[in-house]
Amino acid sequence: MYRSALVDSLLAAAVLAFTIPTTAIDHAFSPWGRPPHWLGYLVGAITAATMLIRRRTPWPAIIASAVCAFVTVQTVPLILAAFSMTSEHRVRSWKIVALALVAVYVVADYFNPYTDTYLPLPVIRALTLIYLPALAGTWVCEYRRLIGELRAGVREREELAASEERRRLARELHDTVTHAVTGMVLNAGIIGDAEDPAEIPELAAGIEDKGVQALAELRQLLTVLRRDEVPATGGVEAISRLVKDAEAGGLRVDCHIDLPSEPLPPQVEHACYRLVQEGLSNVRKHAPGSQVQITCELEDDHVSVRVDNTPRQGDDSHGTERRAPSVGGGYGLAGLRERITLAGGRFAAGPTPDGGFAITARLPLSARR
Template sequence: MGDKAGVVPAHHELVVDALLACAVLAFTIPTSMIGYSFAVWGRAPFWIEVLVGVVTAATMFVRCRTPWPAVVASAVCACVTGQTVPMALAAFSMTAEHRPRRWQYVALALVAVYWVVDYMDPHTDRSVYLNVVRAVTLIYLPALVGTWVYAYRRMVWDLRRGVREREEIAAAEERRKIAREMHDTVTHAVTAMVLSAGMARDATEPGEVRELTATIEDKGVQALSELRELLTVLRHEEGDLAGGVDAIARLVGEAKATGLHVDLRLDVPPEGLPRQVSHACYRLVQEGLSNIRKHAPATRVLVTCEAVGDQVAVSVTDTPDEALHGRAAGRTGVRAAPSLGGGYGLAGIRERVHLAHGRFSAGPTPEGGFTIAARLPLK
């Protein structure tokens, strides 16, 4: 039975089938040997009784695949040998393993066969009432109990499948979460380090070189610290994800140190924000500044993070500036950091915003720049 996959081990089913086959043989062969068996038309030859008993026992090994061999063979066995126990086993297996659409009619047919055999049995009373009671109790009731067993197995199977699906969804979400954190932490730090290293290569003043190398060192230490905090969270130890709105000013200061022209509008009480919302704001600003370093360093940048009613609006917008482009051409301005492509940053920010039940947008501005923005609920 396909629905029982993972509920009953295959070797357990084989053991049960073998025990049921032995039970059928124990009820048919000995009674035929001692002459206690009978057929509804009189008495069948011994070899036919043995053959019918063996065939009925063999059908127990296919009862989990199809119910019909056991149903037919048990009914024939009852008519040839007078043994009705195989019919009870077949009725139960029919509904416990398969539950055919019209199992009630099949069960009633077996009840009728049982009643005829029981009524014809020379070793029992010929009471119609008792014959009916025994037929319903020993045939229809096992079939009914089988439907409950079938429903229970299906419920267990559905629960296990649901658990596996939830585990897979949770694992996929954890992988995405780790990927987002790794991308945002490493990309931002490495971009700043590469940009500072390029500026240090072109610097001529020893003091400027020392300042840029110190910036590289600081960004490396910061990246290691954030990675350590991320590992702490993944190990389920005390700790929290790095960065919140209180760290946005630091991001802007670091961007200015690498030559970007950035203005900041920050008007959000950091203690009043949910952790997930605060972290999403931080990562959006971090991703926006990293993208500007890589793709549009000679622009003016506006970073906003303000509380608007019951929401917080955060955005990073760059606007082209001809004067900055001219200075960049003269090698006195900022340079673009090398980009290896990827495209995971904005997708990760979009996922963060949606997880915080906010709205995300990204696209070009009428002035020829680019903006990424989000609105997130404060509660």
């Protein structure tokens, strides 16, 4: 903004520098003779003023520079007007206007007593000093347009990247906090229903362990947040820990894991862990009295993971099975679907024929990173 205003002010000063001195020392000349001084000053001042608005509209500069050329035979304003016409606005018929300015330049230059009277020379100078700047202005205009598109594209990509980062963080926070807090709430509820005071310290220790685990995972998440990585989950051993925690909370879980001993790709390993975690959390919330089946197997070059549960049976009020509170929202499955898709896999979630619910995923070992 300020730089543009400074450039326009300097151009206005340049026009004054070319027109006012020549008028003052009686060197101004027009095809109709020497103009009066006051007319030369007026035309020079008006032409200089048009340089200040050339970015808004090119026509005042074009008209004023043509008049200035006829009155004072100064052709520098013509050059500036021709360039501004195409570099700032790209006048629709700029070629015709440029040729008209070329004609004005030829007339002014030819009748100038201080230049050559051989006609081809003014024509060559006009084409060089008027038409070429107008043509160069079209290149400048196209360059500015491309730069604007690139900047808009960069802003759009930055916004998309920021949005994706927020969604990635939201997925991780949901999976980490929801699972840990659900277990803590269940244990707290069991403490309230406990009949044997000897069980309370053990249940309280379980709540503490869950809290420590949640804090550790959050700390790890913040550590890798600035890198294109996923938090380390611990692989098969981490899934086994999830199963043990679920069984300690009263769920009946049957787990079958058949994976190679070598580590899986981090994104695949993390997706499997989160799927099992989300499946167990959903069972705690919606069907705590059901039987849970977890399957994680290697099929060719894909890893298949499935968490399904039978319909909830009986009354869970007599045992340790307890329904976890749910605030709704459905963010877990939506985030899980995004996670699986980003890993290049396929995701499905829905009721089973026997009335239960299943979450499944099929992940390629060559998951995108």
